[in-house]
Amino acid sequence: MEWYEVFRGIEGEVPAAVVEEEKAERAGLLGRLRRNLGKASGALRGALTTIVLGAAGEDVWEQVEEALIAADVGVDATLEIVDRLEVRAASRGLRTQEDLIAELATAVADELRVDDPDARRIDVTAHPAIILVVGVNGTGKTTTIGKLAWRLTQMGRRPLMVAADTFRAAAAEQLTEWAGRVGCDIVRQASGGDPAAVVYDGLAAAASRGADVVIIDTAGRLHTQVNLMKELEKVRRVIERQVPGAPHETLLVLDATTGQNGLRQAHEFQRAVQVSGVVLTKLDGTAKGGIVVAIHKDLGIPVKLIGVGEQLDDLRPFDPDEFTRALFAVDG
Amino acid sequence: MFDSLSDRLQGIVSELRGHGRLSDEDIDRAMREIRLALLEADVNFKVVRDFIAHVKERAKGAEVMESLTPAQQVVKVVHDELAALMGSSDSRLAFASKPPTIILMAGLQGSGKTTACAKLATFLKKDGKQPVLIAADVYRPAAIDQLVTLAGRVEVPVYAPGADVDPVRIARDGVRFAADRGDVAIIDTAGRLHIDEELMGELVRIRDAVKPHNVLLVVDAMTGQDAVNAADEFRQQVELDGVILTKLDGDARGGAALSVRAVTGKPIKFVSNGEKLADFEYFHPDRMASRILGMGDVLTLIEKAEATVDAKQAAAMEEKLRKASFTLDDMLDQLKQVRKMGPLSGILGMLPGVPGMKGLKDAQIDEKQLDRVEALILSMTPEERRHPEIIDGSRRQRIARGSGMKVQDVNGLLKQHREMQKLMKQLSSGRMPKLGFPGMGG
Ligand SMILES: Nc1nc2c(ncn2[C@@H]2O[C@H](COP(=O)(O)OP(=O)(O)O)[C@@H](O)[C@H]2O)c(=O)[nH]1
Ligand SMILES: [Mg+2]
16 A cells, blocks of 8 residues: 555545655665564574475474564464464465465465455545544654654645643653644643643644644553543543544554553553554564554454654555565565 | 463363373473463563473472472472573662762663653662763653653752753763762663664763663563564673563563563563552562463562551551451451552452453452442441351341342352452462452452
8 A cells, every 4th residue: 555545535636746756665665674574584484494395293383383473473363374374285285485485474464454445544534534543651652643744744634733641741842843843733731631621622723723634642551551541531532522423543553562462452442442543663673563463353453554763754554465575574 | 362371281280180190291281381371471482492491391300290289380380480580680780889870771762761760760769869860862852851851750850951962972971960969870862773773883882981880771561572682682782781671560461571581681670560650669570470470460469568558557467367367347458458559450460360351341340349348348347347257147138238238249248258368368378379359250
């Protein structure tokens, strides 16, 4: 998927030059992603070679398992994928290493696919479209909002940021700095206030300031903190009441270094505020972010965007094939 | 998926009942369960492999094979080995003979460095030290504002010349500033990827410029398999002295603790476990071992209870435990103490067998349920509270009426009380039972 396809409600409005630029940018990015994501491939290729040589004992499958585990795919999802691969390898008489790796990549990508392409897109058809951004501490919510708002302005939209993280010291200052970089409006209040009140203000301001997308930053919170999760539910209720049909997107920002706890995070945030998509950040490191496989599989929440750095343009559309190809360093 | 390891091993062993001793094959199966449990807890797979090879031998030893409770013995061996691995060297900070003691904080983006700086300062201040904070994260927007705000809350001096100054210079000048204003300099640095050569180089230059007595890597407890890659790079490039594990108040099993310890060889010195600045403490390897294995954190619970209950009450309670005279009054007391300890969800997570999603859902009902238990006990006479065995049918009806509840509720409470009494006895005898708590819905 390309950026000009990411937003539901902007298609057709994007200038041709932007589309061209997109394509060029993408070529460079693929290589970068693959370099970082492809580190599991060594062990994996070794394991698969042995399978091809006909010595597919327990140990070999254990190695394949470990390659998936190393990507944080998780025990349950891994065992299922490996089982399926074993069956397919036998029944289809897959012989070459390339076949097997491709099969494995397909198996993982299949877990991440959505039937309706719109399910992967960010819905900004409404005016204003309301996007609520949630997640645990330090995953990259504020940074993602900066990048997303920038992308929207590139596409001719007028985003408004709402600084509803009233908890963390200097959180509003951080978002304000991003708003400055993007050149968009921001609504904030004094620190320590009620986030729901800031949201209320922000939504009211959207109309008067001519904003067509409102992006709401929230304080990082552990999904186990009952009171803070209740607070978030309240924020959502305020949005629902004030703008019928909103929030149009509720994005869970997940750090790619997160292990199995990511599934619990997704589960709890889903329960509290109905997550519509995941943004997987910090894929520019060596972490693989494989927990999104379990999140999609178990909870049906698609990944929509990935974060690949700390600059304005370091946010990308998510593509399951690209993601798994990079994960296992398969060319093509 | 979140069954505790002991439950799973229990499953294996119960299949074997009647076969007598455990065979090597049984041990292998048990080891596979342990492997899965460790992987689910996010311990790095290579670390798991080494660890399993290591404990397998011990598990085949006489202490397990000849035990009447081999499943528990296996868990105990694994638990002890985990704890030993994570805690075999000193977790205290190194203090300079000539102040200031310099502490350099490092880590990936979003691991919690800035908060950890402020918490460490709070911790040291309580210990009679005079910490000074130094704001050398010039990259993340408003990171300096954040540290300055936090320094104000902790009431310690902060050196923050601004985002346009070179971080190496900030660190160097900051240490001089700290020498005049206090005795410990804590340097906050920008989060950086371990593969970012430029920023890693900068960190090395900061280290060379100030020669810190402690370089601490800040690691998010929720980190998965990649923890080893990051930790190993930081170790190689900047040389670490220890680790601070953050966000431990969540429900992550925290296998990263073991991974990081294994690849760096450096002790985990502190854990950060809450929203408040005071939520910061020394690392306890045995608790971490229980947590990674999903055995709950009984010890933390007990300690937290101890810190909340005042000393005299604690002594009285201990006496009662020894005599096993745990009355309904005591239960009521306990209830109040439990409430003082903070949100139930946190406490629940420390109990064996409940750190799953199930436990969390239960936590929602708890507060109300606790109210009801309180109402029931308050409707009893002092005599009934001391000697619950005298509560017969008519007394039950009276209590139910008095508290506006049903007789079944009274029965339920008395049953819970009996269970809790049993539990208290077990705790006081040092065993680790499966806990049930009043009002926790079973
Ligand atoms: N390398 C990298 N760093 C990121 C990415 N996204 C966010 N960060 C960094 O992660 C840290 C925490 O981000 P922030 O937006 O403050 O997280 P929040 O607490 O969820 O709002 C900051 O240092 C960001 O610069 C990413 O995709 N890659
Ligand atoms: Mg933020």
